[in-house]
């Protein structure tokens with residue numbers, strides 16, 4: 114392992130506090146401190162990566178990140194990184210030429226990461242970036258008290274760093290592609306909005322003419338004509354407004370459909386590892402937040418343009434009546450801009466916190482409702498109610514704080530508006546008294562001011578709404594732009610599985626110790642291979658690697674003698690028939706659950722398949738036979754029945770390689786025998802990899818492997834009953 118302290122390269126780079134403050138990324142929770150430090154270093158070098166991606170690359174979970182995980186993530190995002198052990202804290206002062214990440218222990222209990230930017234010789238203190246506290250100085254003693262491990266990560270940037278500008282450009286292009294289809298609709302709506310705004314001015318102009326010209330002259334004919342015209346204009350305005358509303362409503366529907374479908378489509382194409390560390394509720398909350406983006410787009414193309422026009426035209430008009438009043442009206446713009454500037458950051462932070470708290474609430478609901486059996490068995494209803502109360506209470510507290518902030522903002526805005534209107538009223542009354550303004554003009558100015566002030570307030574809120582959409586967009590884009598699995602190919606129907614050969618496979622979950630080491634395994638079509646091993650030894654994980662859910666660290670995987678990367682993912686997965694340990698039944702009929710597609714065309718084929726394979730004996734006993742509704746909305750099947758449905762689902766796809774993870778563990782002897790007989794019949798046409806803890810299953814196998822202490826060993830039949838294999842068998 115390289116040691117950065119051995120040779121001093123150069124003086125520390127300029128320590129500019131404001132740059133460090135700007136580039137320090139705050140942690141979103143306690144477990145995020147490691148990835149926040151890494152993201153901060155990336156930002157420090159002008160690079161960019163989202164916390165989400167770093168969490169995934171580093172294997173961050175609720176407990177946090179290991180140094181190994183941080184190191185792996187750092188390498189993947191373009192650093193040359195190594196974990197190291199310093200000899201003493203003095204090394205940090207003299208030998209560090211780049212910022213490093215330190216593993217510290219706060220109050221002797223809390224594992225934490227901070228960035229050490231270097232030794233500030235002028236102040237004789239270290240400059241530390243703490244994702245929980247911000248940038249600050251620490252004395253040698255203070256740092257030594259928490260950096261007891263003397264462990265650090267030493268990342269050096271390389272050419273591969275993703276620059277922030279590239280990322281922003283990608284984001285813009287993504288959003289633009291989504292909005293492009295709406296441009297004609299939005300343009301028409303904007304045009305209609307402009308017409309509405311101009312028509313809106315008609316009342317002010319008419320009232321001035323009425324008071325100053327028509328009424329004094331008792332001109333009945335002009336009066337009737339004017340009132341008629343005004344009625345037509347107002348009705349036209351209402352009609353145009355209605356039409357515009359219809360168009361925006363349609364745009365809202367189309368845009369939301371597009372954005373949610375695209376987001377959800379991308380989400381389902383993300384690798385399995387993505388879902389391992391995510392909470393369902395969090396994903397749902399982010400999906401729901403997308404509505405904010407659409408609202409902002411229609412606000413921008415509607416209210417903003419209209420309000421800007423109202424302000425421009427109305428202020429222009431006021432100037433034609435009286436320049437000082439025009440100037441006074443214009444004063445509203447800087448006043449409201451200053452107000453927004455003052456509240457802007459706090460409102461954005463508040464919105465971010467509310468969204469995050471709402472996502473946590475949703476996750477908590479999903480988690481507790483899905484775990485209702487455990488809660489009831491353990492008699493823990495009160496405990497989980499209390500947790501929900503706390504989580505929801507926190508969400509409501511955040512919403513309350515944001516609401517209070519909004520009320521304070523509104524109060525200040527209204528006070529400013531009231532003072533301005535009073536000042537303008539005073540000014541124009543004085544002009545009327547001085548006889549430099551007519552009464553009708555005064556009424557017109559008042560009407561115009563009455564439209565200008567709300568328009569300016571609405572314009573000043575635009576930035577906040579924009580930021581709200583930005584937060585929602587960021588939270589969605591964070592997932593939508595992650596590297597997807599290459600699952601778009603159409604499976605190759607000519608693919609025929611002959612053999613699988615694994616040589617020297619190593620695998621670990623990100624940031625974890627090696628789980629599978631130097632694994633080698635052979636399996637041909639027509640063979641049955643049994644896999645034994647202690648709980649937690651990695652059998653199910655091996656099956657998931659074989660489904661290409663996870664990428665091995667090392668090793669050669671050959672299918673039919675060729676590197677398996679040459680076979681695309683959909684072709685490979687179509688060739689597999691998998692019965693996992695945890696069986697998922699979807700809300701739908703038994704038929705739906707077997708074919709996992711539209712059953713209308715396949716119903717007869719499925720029923721025939723069940724008869725041919727012998728499943729009908731079991732399925733026809735279900736309450737409504739093949740039409741029994743299963744899953745969330747339907748009958749709760751027994752563990753053995755679920756396994757039968759999962760096996761039928763796997764076999765219906767006519768697989769060529771069966772990956773079965775304890776597929777009969779929950780079955781009675783009779784049903785289990787049925788399954789074993791069925792598999793024996795199918796064996797000549799398929800390869801079978803069968804995970805089990807039961808001794809008798811090894812007797813059916815051509816070969817038995819034992820996964821023991823990360824290694825896979827082939828067990829000769831005569832040793833199956835002896836120690837240490839005996840220990841793993843039921």
Ligand SMILES: Nc1ncnc2c1ncn2[C@@H]1O[C@H](COP(=O)(O)OP(=O)(O)OP(=O)(O)O)[C@@H](O)[C@H]1O
Nearest residue numbers: 389622628646647648649650651652653654655694
């Ligand atoms: N997504 C994941 N991230 C991190 N660790 C994981 C993940 N999935 C599984 N593990 C860990 O990998 C280890 C092996 O799990 P696996 O389910 O493969 O064991 P197994 O041999 O199938 O056990 P059993 O016989 O009980 O089914 C366990 O310690 C588990 O906690």
